Amino acid sequence: MKKILFYFSFLFLLCNTGCEQILIEDDPENKAVDNFNLLWNTVDEKYSFFIYKNIDWDSVYSVYRPRVENGMPQQELFGVMAEMLNVLEDGHVNLSSSFNVSRNWNWYLNYPQNFNYVLLERNYLQDDFEITGPFRNKIIGKVGYIYYGSFVSGFTDGQMNYLIQKFKDCKGIIIDIRDNGGGRIDLIARLTSYFVKEEHLAGYVRYKDGPGHDEFTSFYPQKVEPAGKTFSQPVAVLTNRSVYSAANAFASFMASLPDAVLIGDRTGGGGGAPYSGELMNGWRFRFSTTQMVNVNKEQIENGVAVDIEQNLLPADEARGVDSILERALEYFKEK
Amino acid sequence: MRLFYLLFLLMAPGLSLYAQNSPGLRNVIVDSSSYVPVDKYRALGVSYTTTRDEALSPLVFQGPGVTFSASSWKYNRNWLLQPAFTGRLHLLKNASGSSVYNEAAFKYQYTALRELLSLQHGNWRFWAGPEAGMLLNMRLHSRNTNNIASYDWAGFLGASAMVSNRFSLWGRTFAVSNQLHIPLFFLYARPPFAWAVPPAIFEEAEGAWKEVFQVGTLNNIMSLSNQVNLDFYLRKRKKGKLVQYRAFRLTYNWNYFAVGTGNPLKTGGHALSFSRVITF
Numbered sequence: 001m002k003k004i005l006f007y008f009s010f011l012f013l014l015c016n017t018g019c020e021q022i023l024i025e026d027d028p029e030n031k032a033v034d035n036f037n038l039l040w041n042t043v044d045e046k047y048s049f050f051i052y053k054n055i056d057w058d059s060v061y062s063v064y065r066p067r068v069e070n071g072m073p074q075q076e077l078f079g080v081m082a083e084m085l086n087v088l089e090d091g092h093v094n095l096s097s098s099f100n101v102s103r104n105w106n107w108y109l110n111y112p113q114n115f116n117y118v119l120l121e122r123n124y125l126q127d128d129f130e131i132t133g134p135f136r137n138k139i140i141g142k143v144g145y146i147y148y149g150s151f152v153s154g155f156t157d158g159q160m161n162y163l164i165q166k167f168k169d170c171k172g173i174i175i176d177i178r179d180n181g182g183g184r185i186d187l188i189a190r191l192t193s194y195f196v197k198e199e200h201l202a203g204y205v206r207y208k209d210g211p212g213h214d215e216f217t218s219f220y221p222q223k224v225e226p227a228g229k230t231f232s233q234p235v236a237v238l239t240n241r242s243v244y245s246a247a248n249a250f251a252s253f254m255a256s257l258p259d260a261v262l263i264g265d266r267t268g269g270g271g272g273a274p275y276s277g278e279l280m281n282g283w284r285f286r287f288s289t290t291q292m293v294n295v296n297k298e299q300i301e302n303g304v305a306v307d308i309e310q311n312l313l314p315a316d317e318a319r320g321v322d323s324i325l326e327r328a329l330e331y332f333k334e335k
Numbered sequence: 336m337r338l339f340y341l342l343f344l345l346m347a348p349g350l351s352l353y354a355q356n357s358p359g360l361r362n363v364i365v366d367s368s369s370y371v372p373v374d375k376y377r378a379l380g381v382s383y384t385t386t387r388d389e390a391l392s393p394l395v396f397q398g399p400g401v402t403f404s405a406s407s408w409k410y411n412r413n414w415l416l417q418p419a420f421t422g423r424l425h426l427l428k429n430a431s432g433s434s435v436y437n438e439a440a441f442k443y444q445y446t447a448l449r450e451l452l453s454l455q456h457g458n459w460r461f462w463a464g465p466e467a468g469m470l471l472n473m474r475l476h477s478r479n480t481n482n483i484a485s486y487d488w489a490g491f492l493g494a495s496a497m498v499s500n501r502f503s504l505w506g507r508t509f510a511v512s513n514q515l516h517i518p519l520f521f522l523y524a525r526p527p528f529a530w531a532v533p534p535a536i537f538e539e540a541e542g543a544w545k546e547v548f549q550v551g552t553l554n555n556i557m558s559l560s561n562q563v564n565l566d567f568y569l570r571k572r573k574k575g576k577l578v579q580y581r582a583f584r585l586t587y588n589w590n591y592f593a594v595g596t597g598n599p600l601k602t603g604g605h606a607l608s609f610s611r612v613i614t615f
Contacts, residue, residue, distance in 0.1 A: 020385050020591050020603020027395050027430055042393055046529045185481075208529035217527075217534055275529055276479035278392050282433030286480050289529035 030280040031070040032077045038279055039081055039095070040065075045211035046289045048272050049090065052299055057213070060087050075099065078283070085285070090301075091244055092274040093287045107241060107268040107303070114240035114265045114312045114324060115178035120147070123320045130166075133159040137166070143332050144170040144233070145325075148191075151183030151246040157228065160194050164229050172332035173231050174325070175254075176238040178264065182245025185273060192253040193227040195235055195260065200224045202253040204297055208289045219297065224253065234259040234335065236328040239306060245270035249292050251304045256295040262306040263331065264324045271301035373409040376584055378402075380608025384425045384438065390485040390526040390598035391436060391476040392429065400425030400438070402588075402606040415462060417446040423606065427474075436476035444468025444516070446495045462497040466516060470558075470592070472602070482531045486524070487592065487600060489551075491558065493518030509567050516560040521551040526598050549596070560590040566612070582612035
């Protein structure tokens with residue numbers, strides 16, 4: 001009996017194996033229909049703009065599910081899923097496979113570009129501009145000009161203080177974020193902080209709080225504290241339709257400042273921050289789960305309107321003139 | 336097959352009560368009536384975890400890891416006091432192998448067991464008592480956007496029960512103990528429904544901490560842990576003379592933790608570790 005007890009102990013060990021797998025359900029099978037359902041369900045529970053965009057996601061299922069069959073070619077399945085996600089018309093919605101990435105870029109492809117960096121560099125920046133961290137900068141006609149191409153690139157207090165000191169005698173500051181597709185969320189308030197003098201309410205944000213399309217947290221105020229040193233001049237922010245996501249939010253923040261104007265074309269939008277998931281077949285997807293709104297609680301998902309509309313006119317572009325930059329320079333001459 | 340395993344597990348405590356012992360066994364677990372030093376265990380081992388953390392992914396991730404622990408058993412009159420710290424590090428992969436994430440799990444608990452029953456001259460003992468502790472699990476899924484990290488933090492109060500047995504086999508003395516831990520009340524924190532960090536903190540909202548922590552019981556949060564220890568001596572001889580006994584412990588642990596609200600989580604795993612008993 002001692003041996004039985006001893007062997008029993010080890011048998012008891014064995015019987016413990018796999019127990020948690022009883023309690024943790026298996027993934028659905030890696031079949032086309034299961035992958036489609038997982039994608040549709042995850043988006044259904046967490047996407048944040050169904051009501052704002054008036055999208056009937058249930059009817060979208062009815063339209064696209066019949067086109068999915070187990071065993072269908074992967075490219076074809078990808079095409080159906082991509083087409084379904086395209087209904088959301090959201091630049092933050094992507095489906096990634098090894099052979100393709102679905103995307104919606106109509107928020108800028110359907111509009112004039114309104115930016116020509118080659119023209120900017122050759123005729124305005126030329127060979128005497130400075131590169132201070134991510135900022136290409138120069139004094140142009142007594143106005144401090146800063147080009148910031150991507151919110152993926154961080155910056156330091158030292159770099160900003162350098163620009164503040166460099167431009168201290170300028171009558172205005174132009175911060176050009178045309179073609180800035182976004183990046184780090186934390187840099188939005190951080191960059192704005194160099195343009196505010198006191199604590200400033202710049203916007204609101206809310207998050208999906210449950211699986212219902214209308215389940216959100218309350219709106220959290222987004223306040224910007226001034227940085228140690230700030231620009232003292234009025235500021236013009238240059239935008240085009242390619243301004244998206246974090247850059248779009250920055251434009252919204254700046255639009256709330258009393259001495260800031262937006263010049264150019266309406267921004268592309270992207271007021272929701274993306275959240276990732278994956279399917280059983282290894283494909284990954286992301287979509288928006290938050291809503292950023294401006295200080296008046298108006299959605300910025302479809303862009304931020306400018307104060308002064310100005311396109312890059314083809315005739316001006318042909319003769320090497322950036323109409324939007326010139327309009328901003330003219331704005332400061334008039335002040 | 337899994338149903339068989341579950342039924343066997345439920346039967347095991349009952350079956351063990353019918354085990355027999357022969358007289359004259361040396362009591363590896365010393366009589367509680369006399370004061371004894373604290374037995375300290377420093378264990379190192381391997382583990383395997385299965386996790387579905389919907390804050391990171393809707394899929395199940397599984398993988399191996401290493402486990403380490405520091406614990407002690409202290410006898411105090413009729414009580415057995417067990418402070419224990421456990422850490423585990425895992426690399427988890429989904430079924431298709433398309434992505435991985437790292438997991439670090441830490442747990443500290445303090446258990447106070449009281450001997451309720453002693454049979455066959457102390458060869459069989461049954462213990463039960465309260466316990467308190469906290470756990471912290473962190474996961475990092477670097478391929479995600481924004482929901483890169485996930486965490487589970489919980490402080491808990493619960494109960495534990497243990498059955499211990501000593502016996503001799505092949506001229507050596509062994510002790511086996513099987514201890515079950517069931518936390519009953521929790522204060523816990525998990526990522527919110529669709530973001531990596533509770534937005535109340537992220538947005539520095541007033542009273543943010545009230546939204547971070549939630550009170551839970553078995554209806555929305557569950558934790559189970561079962562530990563089987565095998566204690567044994569090895570003799571150290573020098574020039575043919577017995578100079579020292581060295582005590583060792585082999586431990587098998589099964590654990591499960593699940594949160595049903597917000598971003599649901601289910602995680603469970605096994606660990607096999609080995610430690611030398613530092614004082615005995």
